[in-house]
Amino acid sequence: MALSAFDVAQRQFDEAAEAMGLDHAMREVLRVPQRELIVNFPVRMDNGTVRVFTGFRVQHNITRGPAKGGLRYHPAVNLDEVKALAMWMSWKTALMHIPFGGAKGGIICDPRQLSQGELERMTRRFATEISLLVGPHSDIPAPDVGTTAQTMAWFMDTVSMHQGFSIPAVITGKPVSVGGSEGRAEATGRGIATATIRALKTLGIAPADATVAVQGCGNVGSVSAMLLERAGCRVIGICDVDGAIWNPNGLHIPALLEHVRESGGVRGFAGGSEAPGEEILTARTTVVVPAALEGQITADVAAAMRCKVVVEGANGPTTPDADIVLRDRGILLVPDILANAGGVVVSYFEWVQDLQAFFWEESDINLRLENLMRRAFDVVHGIAVARDVTMRQAAYSLAVDKVAQATMVRGIYP
Numbered sequence: 490m491a492l493s494a495f496d497v498a499q500r501q502f503d504e505a506a507e508a509m510g511l512d513h514a515m516r517e518v519l520r521v522p523q524r525e526l527i528v529n530f531p532v533r534m535d536n537g538t539v540r541v542f543t544g545f546r547v548q549h550n551i552t553r554g555p556a557k558g559g560l561r562y563h564p565a566v567n568l569d570e571v572k573a574l575a576m577w578m579s580w581k582t583a584l585m586h587i588p589f590g591g592a593k594g595g596i597i598c599d600p601r602q603l604s605q606g607e608l609e610r611m612t613r614r615f616a617t618e619i620s621l622l623v624g625p626h627s628d629i630p631a632p633d634v635g636t637t638a639q640t641m642a643w644f645m646d647t648v649s650m651h652q653g654f655s656i657p658a659v660i661t662g663k664p665v666s667v668g669g670s671e672g673r674a675e676a677t678g679r680g681i682a683t684a685t686i687r688a689l690k691t692l693g694i695a696p697a698d699a700t701v702a703v704q705g706c707g708n709v710g711s712v713s714a715m716l717l718e719r720a721g722c723r724v725i726g727i728c729d730v731d732g733a734i735w736n737p738n739g740l741h742i743p744a745l746l747e748h749v750r751e752s753g754g755v756r757g758f759a760g761g762s763e764a765p766g767e768e769i770l771t772a773r774t775t776v777v778v779p780a781a782l783e784g785q786i787t788a789d790v791a792a793a794m795r796c797k798v799v800v801e802g803a804n805g806p807t808t809p810d811a812d813i814v815l816r817d818r819g820i821l822l823v824p825d826i827l828a829n830a831g832g833v834v835v836s837y838f839e840w841v842q843d844l845q846a847f848f849w850e851e852s853d854i855n856l857r858l859e860n861l862m863r864r865a866f867d868v869v870h871g872i873a874v875a876r877d878v879t880m881r882q883a884a885y886s887l888a889v890d891k892v893a894q895a896t897m898v899r900g901i902y903p
């Protein structure tokens with residue numbers, strides 16, 4: 490039977506804990522989330538009927554600071570998935586030295602089937618339901634699959650209305666006009682592009698000699714493609730949930746993204762030819778960036794992959810069995826908790842700016858982000874080479890140790 494996302498997250502943690510010789514009690518503490526909230530709430534639909542939605546907010550660990558993690562709107566959202574995503578956030582913030590814990594949330598819904606009015610009412614009621622947990626010093630959500638800067642603005646406005654004054658620091662990924670940060674919308678993709686160029690460098694491949702295929706053309710996939718093209722790579726294929734578009738000579742990404750904005754998807758783009766989306770992951774290319782959902786690269790897919798580097802834009806796209814296949818086949822994998830950390834890094838910058846009510850230039854933000862990503866990549870890659878382990882194992886050893894140290898030094902209350 491296929492492992493669930495939380496099975497995968499626990500297996501990754503267990504392997505890291507074993508390799509580190511982590512204390513048994515600490516393993517028990519860190520392998521489960523601290524808090525899990527399930528909410529069922531009514532929303533008035535446009536046709537006058539009332540529909541009950543189910544949503545979640547999970548805080549995995551808050552030892553190192555407020556809980557931090559995105560909100561996902563997708564039909565397949567479930568508690569198990571949210572728990573996995575929350576745990577990955579704890580490791581990601583620790584790896585990047587950001588003073589946050591890990592959290593995640595979401596609503597079971599298909600945002601593509603809801604009107605703007607329905608989305609707004611659903612978001613406002615969900616914000617109200619989970620306001621038990623969220624706050625600028627306790628738990629700070631952000632965008633994830635199916636949510637946008639507009640969703641963040643409604644969420645921030647709702648919490649602010651409850652208090653009677655603006656609380657921009659309660660959520661990140663907001664529009665700049667209401668306390669969002671310059672550079673946040675592109676941050677995850679910018680981090681992925683930085684990590685990809687670094688990974689290519691370790692293999693002695695110049696960007697101009699690299700081709701890239703991207704799974705997913707949402708926030709993460711589209712910006713990764715755009716910035717990798719700008720860095721000199723040839724993006725030969727990209728897909729979304731409805732199919733893929735190819736051009737062996739390189740897609741013109743700005744034109745493609747204009748087409749996506751107008752039509753809602755990559756299909757029908759005149760600057761390439763269409764193909765089934767599944768072919769992206771096994772394409773003959775230098776780099777594959779999975780930037781859609783978890784569990785996409787199974788052992789079978791890994792055995793069929795023909796790239797040199799996998800850069801995990803999505804959270805949890807590779808199963809543990811696939812990790813082993815990729816390692817044995819000599820395919821370099823840059824793990825999610827490192828590769829896609831740019832989003833939470835600039836979310837952290839946004840939170841700091843909101844608390845200080847002092848905003849930074851975009852060039853400063855991008856430079857700080859790129860420096861942090863390069864440094865983190867080099868540290869993780871250095872450990873992987875020195876200990877002859879995968880980059881995921883190296884990243885986990887650093888991240889889990891950091892959270893364990895913080896938990897140990899604070900002690901068990903009471």
Ligand code: NAD
Binds near residue numbers: 636710730766
């Ligand atoms: P998004 O909703 O903006 O885009 C998701 C994209 O994936 C869409 O193009 C969709 O069509 C496509 N997709 C969905 N199912 C697919 C399938 N089966 N095959 C191919 N494509 C499919 O979401 P996003 O914010 O870009 O997030 C993508 C991934 O990156 C998620 O795993 C998310 O957790 C992770 N992530 C996001 C951020 C962020 O800042 N938004 C940060 C870190 C990690």
